[in-house]
Amino acid sequence: MxxxxxxxxxxTMQRWLDNSEAMTEIARTAADSIxxxxxxDLESQKMRTYPxxxxxxxxxxxxxxxxxxxxxxxxxxxxxxxxxxxxxxxxQVLRTGQTRVAPVAIESIDGGxxxxxxxxxxxxQAASWILPAEIRDRAERASGHVVVxxxxxxLRATPLKAACESFGLTGLQTRVAMATIRCGTIKQAAAQLxxxxxxxxEALSEAMRRVGVDRLPALVASLASLAFGVLPEGSxxxxxxxxxxxxxxxxxxxxxxxxxxxxxxxAQRLGISRATAKKELDRTYGCLGVSSAAALARAVIExxxxxxxxAATQGQVALAHDHAEPLRLMPRPDGTRIAWSDxxxxxxxxxxxxHSSMTSRPVSRALVAALQAAxxxxxxxxxxxxxxxxxxxxxxxxxxxxxxxAARDVLSVCHKLKITSLDVVARGGAQHVLALADxxxxxxxxxxxxxxDPHTEETGRRWGPMGAVKEAYFRNPRLVALMVRMxxxxxxxxxxxxxxxxxxxxxxxxxxxxxxxxxxxxxYRAVRMFATGRVAGYVNEQIALATATRxxxxxxxxxxxxxxxxxxxxxxxxxxxxxxxxxxPGAGFVEVAGAGRLLAMTDASLVARTxxxxxxx
Numbered sequence: 001m002x003x004x005x006x007x008x009x010x011x012t013m014q015r016w017l018d019n020s021e022a023m024t025e026i027a028r029t030a031a032d033s034i035x036x037x038x039x040x041d042l043e044s045q046k047m048r049t050y051p052x053x054x055x056x057x058x059x060x061x062x063x064x065x066x067x068x069x070x071x072x073x074x075x076x077x078x079x080x081x082x083x084x085x086x087x088x089x090x091x092q093v094l095r096t097g098q099t100r101v102a103p104v105a106i107e108s109i110d111g112g113x114x115x116x117x118x119x120x121x122x123x124x125q126a127a128s129w130i131l132p133a134e135i136r137d138r139a140e141r142a143s144g145h146v147v148v149x150x151x152x153x154x155l156r157a158t159p160l161k162a163a164c165e166s167f168g169l170t171g172l173q174t175r176v177a178m179a180t181i182r183c184g185t186i187k188q189a190a191a192q193l194x195x196x197x198x199x200x201x202e203a204l205s206e207a208m209r210r211v212g213v214d215r216l217p218a219l220v221a222s223l224a225s226l227a228f229g230v231l232p233e234g235s236x237x238x239x240x241x242x243x244x245x246x247x248x249x250x251x252x253x254x255x256x257x258x259x260x261x262x263x264x265x266x267a268q269r270l271g272i273s274r275a276t277a278k279k280e281l282d283r284t285y286g287c288l289g290v291s292s293a294a295a296l297a298r299a300v301i302e303x304x305x306x307x308x309x310x311a312a313t314q315g316q317v318a319l320a321h322d323h324a325e326p327l328r329l330m331p332r333p334d335g336t337r338i339a340w341s342d343x344x345x346x347x348x349x350x351x352x353x354x355h356s357s358m359t360s361r362p363v364s365r366a367l368v369a370a371l372q373a374a375x376x377x378x379x380x381x382x383x384x385x386x387x388x389x390x391x392x393x394x395x396x397x398x399x400x401x402x403x404x405x406a407a408r409d410v411l412s413v414c415h416k417l418k419i420t421s422l423d424v425v426a427r428g429g430a431q432h433v434l435a436l437a438d439x440x441x442x443x444x445x446x447x448x449x450x451x452x453d454p455h456t457e458e459t460g461r462r463w464g465p466m467g468a469v470k471e472a473y474f475r476n477p478r479l480v481a482l483m484v485r486m487x488x489x490x491x492x493x494x495x496x497x498x499x500x501x502x503x504x505x506x507x508x509x510x511x512x513x514x515x516x517x518x519x520x521x522x523x524y525r526a527v528r529m530f531a532t533g534r535v536a537g538y539v540n541e542q543i544a545l546a547t548a549t550r551x552x553x554x555x556x557x558x559x560x561x562x563x564x565x566x567x568x569x570x571x572x573x574x575x576x577x578x579x580x581x582x583x584x585p586g587a588g589f590v591e592v593a594g595a596g597r598l599l600a601m602t603d604a605s606l607v608a609r610t611x612x613x614x615x616x617x
Contacts, residue, residue: 027476035476058131058132101118101306126147135147167330172203180294216293217257253280338382351423354425357428361382373608381410408439427451429452430452431548447614448611455546455549467570473546477547480539480543491528519602553584559617560584561614565595566595588614
């Protein structure tokens with residue numbers, strides 16, 4: 001059993017995977033007892049979340065007992081971090097077996113000093129950290145060696161530039177933002193770039209508008225955090241106390257400043273006077289060796305990243321794959337964010353690729369290639385609370401229509417990209433497409449729905465682990481929030497593969513598809529964000545599917561085609577067809593022989609061809 005997941009999560013998940021028929025029957029007859037069991041097994045256990053780090057963010061090395069480098073990641077080598085390895089700490093770690101974390105002042109590009117955190121762990125123990133594969137494999141076999149990690153990412157050009165590009169910053173805005181993160185103040189950044197202070201300030205002001213923040217520390221924290229990858233929500237206060245010797249109040253104050261709060265607002269939040277906050281902040285600056293709130297924000301993010309990196313996660317969720325998503329971010333009017341990917345080319349016809357309620361934005365490589373080959377420009381958007389898109393403030397589960405609320409984000413992205421008409425391919429998420437068509441009928445041209453899920457009704461066949469879960473949600477919607485804690489705790493790549501094999505046991509084509517490593521990886525890419533704790537969208541939509549009524553017929557949707565696989569481990573294909581024929585009487589229906597629930601991944605060319613066969617308006 002994996003020690004990184006509490007025993008209660010393991011035993012509860014095993015019941016649903018191994019005894020799905022029994023769990024379905026219990027859900028039908030005694031759903032409240034399932035809730036009590038969840039509360040007993042899971043309530044005392046904190047929801048386990050994982051980071052999703054970019055490989056470029058990991059400055060790691062394996063050293064021998066004398067501190068000599070045995071193996072190092074490209075980032076560690078590029079930053080010449082071996083100069084700062086402390087042989088005395090290496091010896092101490094080998095002697096005591098205890099992990100040590102120490103701040104180090106390294107030379108900056110302008111000749112000054114930057115505070116960076118180094119962590120040291122004995123090889124076998126540190127093999128459970130999030131590490132580049134080449135370092136982890138060597139560490140597992142190396143006794144008498146120490147793993148060294150350094151938080152250098154927020155100073156590096158490549159990941160920082162990518163973070164700036166995600167928000168659509170211009171070249172000047174990117175250069176000024178990166179210089180400010182490195183230097184800590186606008187004045188120093190302007191001097192380093194040899195531009196006027198006013199030019200730098202104006203560039204940062206526009207950068208903050210594009211990122212959706214109104215204070216410089218929040219801009220630094222947003223960009224530095226994204227440079228590392230995706231960090232779970234949580235405070236770095238504990239590590240700030242351990243590394244820098246801050247008091248609990250100083251660490252809490254530093255964390256709030258890094259979130260973009262002013263000193264006065266942070267003081268009010270902590271229940272201390274302005275004078276006390278100023279005194280504590282001055283002491284904090286001195287402890288960290290920084291002179292500005294922006295530099296403090298960077299230090300807080302680095303502490304949080306190191307805390308995630310040295311967590312015992314076996315490295316299974318940690319790293320993004322080489323085929324990174326073309327992530328773009330934009331703020332809503334309230335400052336929360338929308339995430340989308342534009343796969344291009346710009347000359348293609350826009351195709352909105354809609355994710356299901358059990359996945360997020362990343363589109364399988366096969367479907368992207370097929371749509372592009374057919375002249376399309378695939379664009380995918382995380383709905384609110386999914387992936388990198390923030391939840392909508394004030395929208396409580398069960399008290400709003402999440403599919404309709406998400407339509408506003410689509411319109412915002414289309415407005416930004418100057419898109420007035422688009423096609424749609426939905427891998428599930430059909431309710432969102434209906435809501436989008438209701439919100440702006442002129443926007444949608446041709447639509448293909450692939451294996452669209454009906455909302456849960458009293459009748460209808462449900463089998464396998466996914467069917468048991470659907471039945472439980474229908475009988476007791478409160479189970480959604482409890483169940484997602486269990487699911488998220490198991491979202492490592494290996495465990496997702498095992499869960500998929502159990503869940504698709506009744507669908508031969510899906511089981512065949514899972515033998516393709518590309519499909520397994522693409523599916524994992526689409527669900528892995530849940531492991532970081534970003535589950536609000538799943539909760540909202542699953543409750544909506546469990547409690548909604550059948551939508552009214554839309555007879556005017558005639559440029560719509562529904563593809564239904566012959567095999568489905570969750571629904572009876574005949575039930576799916578009957579349901580959607582009642583809702584979309586003017587649509588075309590195609591039953592795909594030999595296809596399963598993963599049809600959009602296994603038969604991507606068929607999906608693209610079906611779309612282009614629909615007459616465009």
